Amino acid sequence: MHMARRTGRRPGNPDTRESILGAAREAFAERGFESASIRGIATSAGVDPALVHHYFGTKEQLFKACMNFPIDPAEVLPQVLSGGPDEVGERLVRFFLRIWDSPAGAAGVALMRSAVSNDWTARLLREFVTTQMIRHVLPSLTTIDQADAPLRASLVATQMAGLAMVRYVLKLEPLASAPHEVVVAAIGPNVQRYVTGDLGAAAAAAQRE
Amino acid sequence: MHMARRTGRRPGNPDTRESILGAAREAFAERGFESASIRGIATSAGVDPALVHHYFGTKEQLFKACMNFPIDPAEVLPQVLSGGPDEVGERLVRFFLRIWDSPAGAAGVALMRSAVSNDWTARLLREFVTTQMIRHVLPSLTTIDQADAPLRASLVATQMAGLAMVRYVLKLEPLASAPHEVVVAAIGPNVQRYVTGDLGAAAAAAQRE
Numbered sequence: 007m008h009m010a011r012r013t014g015r016r017p018g019n020p021d022t023r024e025s026i027l028g029a030a031r032e033a034f035a036e037r038g039f040e041s042a043s044i045r046g047i048a049t050s051a052g053v054d055p056a057l058v059h060h061y062f063g064t065k066e067q068l069f070k071a072c073m074n075f076p077i078d079p080a081e082v083l084p085q086v087l088s089g090g091p092d093e094v095g096e097r098l099v100r101f102f103l104r105i106w107d108s109p110a111g112a113a114g115v116a117l118m119r120s121a122v123s124n125d126w127t128a129r130l131l132r133e134f135v136t137t138q139m140i141r142h143v144l145p146s147l148t149t150i151d152q153a154d155a156p157l158r159a160s161l162v163a164t165q166m167a168g169l170a171m172v173r174y175v176l177k178l179e180p181l182a183s184a185p186h187e188v189v190v191a192a193i194g195p196n197v198q199r200y201v202t203g204d205l206g207a208a209a210a211a212a213q214r215e
Numbered sequence: 216m217h218m219a220r221r222t223g224r225r226p227g228n229p230d231t232r233e234s235i236l237g238a239a240r241e242a243f244a245e246r247g248f249e250s251a252s253i254r255g256i257a258t259s260a261g262v263d264p265a266l267v268h269h270y271f272g273t274k275e276q277l278f279k280a281c282m283n284f285p286i287d288p289a290e291v292l293p294q295v296l297s298g299g300p301d302e303v304g305e306r307l308v309r310f311f312l313r314i315w316d317s318p319a320g321a322a323g324v325a326l327m328r329s330a331v332s333n334d335w336t337a338r339l340l341r342e343f344v345t346t347q348m349i350r351h352v353l354p355s356l357t358t359i360d361q362a363d364a365p366l367r368a369s370l371v372a373t374q375m376a377g378l379a380m381v382r383y384v385l386k387l388e389p390l391a392s393a394p395h396e397v398v399v400a401a402i403g404p405n406v407q408r409y410v411t412g413d414l415g416a417a418a419a420a421a422q423r424e
Contacts, residue, residue: 122331122384132385160381160390161401168377172369175331176341176376181369191415192370196405206400
């Protein structure tokens with residue numbers, strides 16, 4: 007699960023860090039982000055909870071450290087969304103391409119590989135997408151009905167995951183080599199519909215159930 | 216690469232069959248479907264070309280046997296497309312859900328796993344999607360400009376691959392448990408835009424280059 011090169015200071019004994027991360031991954035995958043506790047993770051790792059806080063900060067920061075995710079969604083997504091809901095689809099696709107075509111893209115492919123081949127990583131990634139991405143993003147899109155929001159978010163995820171799969175893993179042409187502006191013009195409006203468009207009568211009915 | 220249970224008669228010695236399939240996978244992945252030849256595959260497998268034809272039929276049939284693909288695209292796709300280009304997006308999504316929610320869905324997950332974790336299978340799948348799916352599908356959509364067709368096909372592939380990834384691999388809710396009609400209403404129009412809609416000025420410009 008080494009996804010991205012990390013920079014900066016890493017406090018503490020590497021073995022202790024690793025056993026905390028291992029315990030945390032297990033807890034987040036098995037119990038989910040909400041139910042997992044620093045105290046429980048510390049117990050599994052055989053360390054004091056204060057040491058977990060000292061090494062990793064908050065529970066959210068610990069979860070990010072577990073995933074080694076190429077970006078920090080809490081930092082980056084607000085920027086992408088700051089222009090408001092119009093054209094958020096195009097901005098998301100443009101931002102996504104910039105990350106995946108950078109050196110961080112290799113980390114993305116590695117994470118995708120790991121999630122597809124390993125149920126445990128899939129659980130961890132699902133939990134990460136739900137609690138660290140979707141939950142942070144949707145409240146800022148104040149013009150959409152919050153009841154639809156989880157469905158909209160999982161639809162956006164289908165388009166983004168599929169773009170990664172076809173462009174960066176399968177490398178299907180002509181999409182694999184298409185310039186960013188072509189991809190943004192082609193895919194942006196579809197993502198936009200998922201975020202703010204009409205999802206059809208059936209989708210609306212499902213929300214009311 | 217065991218994707219689907221096979222039924223019916225399988226002629227020939229299992230070892231010979233397997234060495235032909237092994238040689239064929241290598242040839243299709245390395246040289247592509249067009250350049251690979253039955254003669255070359257037979258030579259690699261140390262058998263007579265007539266035996267390859269006897270066991271597997273045409274080169275196309277041999278390729279399908281290599282992939283163990285859950286459906287035969289040449290049989291199935293014309294049915295999905297037979298209603299013409301309107302609402303083809305909804306029909307594709309509905310059909311896709313029916314396959315993936317059937318026992319054949321496990322074969323789809325296995326194929327996706329294999330393609331993501333293994334560059335060689337990714338090459339084989341890319342070649343299969345291009346020559347056995349896209350090439351068969353697009354000419355029947357006579358109302359679209361054939362110059363756009365490969366881009367449109369790879370865009371459809373992003374949405375389908377992403378739907379598989381999020382619903383069946385990551386199992387992100389609420390999409391993972393959404394009834395078919397909700398998914399069709401939500402995703403069908405997006406696929407429809409990829410097939411027949413306006414892909415934007417940048418995409419049009421890319422085609423004219």
